[in-house]
Amino acid sequence: MTTTTPALGSVEHTPVRGPSRRPALSARGRAAIAGLTFIVPGFALYALIIGYPAVQALLISLRDYKITPGAVSPWIGLDNYVRAFHDPVLGRAFVNAAVYMLATVPTQMLIGLGLAVLLDTALPGRTLFRVLFYLPVVTSWVIVSLLFQYLFATDHGVVNWFLVDVLHVVGHPVNWLGQRWTAMVAISALGVWKGVGWSMLIFLAALTGVPKELHEAAALDGAGAGRRFRHVSLPFLRGTAVTVLILLVIGGFNVFTSVLLMTDGGPLDQTQVPLTYMYKQAFSYLDFGYGSAISFLLTGLVLVVSGLQYWLARRTADGGAA
């Protein structure tokens, strides 16, 4: 702290300063103190609410955690993780999350991209459409989950009415939320409906960045709209598509509120996903150690999958350039 070397690049150390400054503290020391005064209040709270629990989460997952005051929580090493690998319900929960991810991610990306392409032009009412498509995104998960529960209700539900009485494709009302795969259909439908506006907005922003001259040049060369999209716009969208894909996959594995409110993992744990199962272990059975282990397994899996996607995307991009 006592060094007198002037630091560069900060206003605090520019040679313009009054003669009244105390010589005891160097410019660098004063900058450090001033900077820390700004940072400490926020950082302290952040460290308490995020940093400390992050470390605790790992430690709890290595214990047989007892919530009763005074009770000892013995260290049990990796036992919670071993138990997780032999838990058929958790296995089913991961499969359900993967199914949800596979059902919602490609659909959201394709519809989102399609809507973005449709909106990528001077069009009366463009803002209105954009705001409308984005409305489900800003509406709370709680409200839309209850709404879809109502739409997919067995008796008097709109979806059943439409399928039975209008389209006549099924003979009797479907018990959507009472069986594993039909419930996954309803939950996935909600996921797509709520998320499509988000990918639309991101793709639209990327499309706006495609230089107009390129389109004009391609049009002069006789390329139709379809070919212009494939050869001019698509290469520009590549990076955006990878980002959207990775974020949607992360979001897909972390599906929680919609499942909690629409089926609560039931019937008989058939529709559990990792986070609802973790929540149940922690806050219904008070098994905090096992719950933490599930959280870590999910986080680890998501990290590996998104890392893999990133690596694959970069590799194929390099291959294309070579």
Place this chain on the structure above:
Amino acid sequence: MIAGARRRHGVAAVRYALLIAAAVVLALPFGYMLSTSLKSHTLLLEYPPRLIPSHPTVDNYVQAWSANNFGRYFLNSSFVAVATTAGTVLLASMMAYGFARFRFPGKGVLFGMVIVGLTIPTMLLIIPQFLLAKNLGLLDSLPGLIPFYVGTQVAFSTFLLRAFFEQIPGELDEAMTIDGGGAWRRYWNLAVPLSRPALATCAIFTFLGSWDEFVWALTVINDESKRTLPIGIALFHGQHGTSWGLVFAASLIAVVPVIVVYVVFQRHLVTGLTSGALKS
């Protein structure tokens, strides 16, 4: 020439047809929610379902607001969301200013820790956070939600604002230093006013995030009178399974501030983008 114009009209017509179809599909559930909230209780289970209620009534709204505590929940949510927004924007802008304008040992590490926090899924922390809240005596407390909401959201705003502060030219700071302005004056009278659009963006994200927050409140709040709107709505539905009209009336009451903020946000975003006057 004429064939080309006709073709362009054809393309525009198809474009509109597809957009309108998508808009209908996306808006229909909302429309049905609105219509259900306007139906009297006896008509809720009518079959076949009707989109336009035959005898619309605002009974559900009156009942939800007065008899079923949703007025109270609305105030609870407003208090928590406003306090969280104020706290987050203040602490994040200070942190961001510290990171953007000063050099000191360990700064890179501290900022790195803030960035890492952006990637931690919040649900990973819910168990240790619950234990922390228990140890701090913040369970079942409405003000007790605020430090957890601020702590969870402060990293994102810090990240956003640091980038914005770094774009403010250093010459402005120097001029103010010559005039005798200390670090706090430069932060409060220079950086903050110049960053109003970015601060607004942070405020909006934080407000929406805490207004809609569900899992944490569900986990720590027990007392019925301390519920926020999301848990109020979800738990009310759990108790009165078929009172869909009331549930949706309460939901729409909860959605109004979100839509207001969202529409204002649209405008603010545009001002924020166009007021890049600084860059000269």
